[in-house]
Amino acid sequence: SQQGEEDPQALSIQEGENATMNCSYKTSINNLQWYRQNSGRGLVHLILIRSNEREKHSGRLRVTLDTSKKSSSLLITASRAADTASYFCATRGRGSTLGRLYFGRGTQLTVWP
Amino acid sequence: GAVVSQHPSRVICKSGTSVKIECRSLDFQATTMFWYRQFPKKSLMLMATSNEGSKATYEQGVEKDKFLINHASLTLSTLTVTSAHPEDSSFYICSAPGSGTSGYYEQYFGPGTRLTVT
Numbered sequence: 001s002q003q004g005e006e007d008p009q010a011l012s013i014q015e016g017e018n019a020t021m022n023c024s025y026k027t028s029i030n031n032l033q034w035y036r037q038n039s040g041r042g043l044v045h046l047i048l049i050r051s052n053e054r055e056k057h058s059g060r061l062r063v064t065l066d067t068s069k070k071s072s073s074l075l076i077t078a079s080r081a082a083d084t085a086s087y088f089c090a091t092r093g094r095g096s097t098l099g100r101l102y103f104g105r106g107t108q109l110t111v112w113p
Numbered sequence: 114g115a116v117v118s119q120h121p122s123r124v125i126c127k128s129g130t131s132v133k134i135e136c137r138s139l140d141f142q143a144t145t146m147f148w149y150r151q152f153p154k155k156s157l158m159l160m161a162t163s164n165e166g167s168k169a170t171y172e173q174g175v176e177k178d179k180f181l182i183n184h185a186s187l188t189l190s191t192l193t194v195t196s197a198h199p200e201d202s203s204f205y206i207c208s209a210p211g212s213g214t215s216g217y218y219e220q221y222f223g224p225g226t227r228l229t230v231t
Binding site: 033040042044045048101102103104105106108 | 117119147149154155156157158159162204206208219220221222223224225227
């Protein structure tokens with residue numbers, strides 16, 4: 001399966017702390033994307049990292065990609081209570097149909113005020 | 114950014130009836146849309162790829178006669194759950210790829226439709 005797998009499944013931290021979530025996948029990818037989902041809502045795209053990139057930043061988000069280990073990490077710095085949500089990584093395989101993504105099970109992040 | 118809407122947001126129906134869910138791209142055209150299903154505290158499972166002007170492509174294990182997909186226009190795809198059963202109760206989400214650069218496309222997701230079959 002191309003499906004990504006996030007680790008940990010659940011993460012609970014205090015406001016101001018950093019949150020790190022990891023994702024592993026099994027096959028060659030075109031790109032890897034991170035999404036956020038608030039309970040009972042749709043997904044919001046956070047950041048996309050291409051297979052030839054190793055690190056990318058967007059605001060308080062930092063994503064790394066290690067294609068040799070088939071893994072990625074998402075770091076949220078100085079977390080806020082509003083960051084509480086589920087975070088999913090999704091991979092697009094090489095040669096796959098445009099936009100066809102495979103999602104992991106997600107990490108449930110809870111940030112306590 | 115691009116906006117995708119879904120209607121209805123919630124629906125409750127009786128076993129044996131059919132339910133139609135609409136997915137619209139509001140400010141962009143989408144020749145391709147994707148339908149996902151999500152169980153509580155689980156990942157999104159891709160069900161099918163909806164193609165404007167042609168038949169949908171279904172993932173392995175998804176019954177095409179059960180989940181009818183029609184991509185009627187460049188901004189509308191519909192998913193009809195036919196002869197619904199309680200096990201069809203789930204959260205259904207659609208998405209459409211944006212017009213990314215260099216072939217790297219992000220997905221824009223609808224807000225989801227909660228289907229409950231009683």
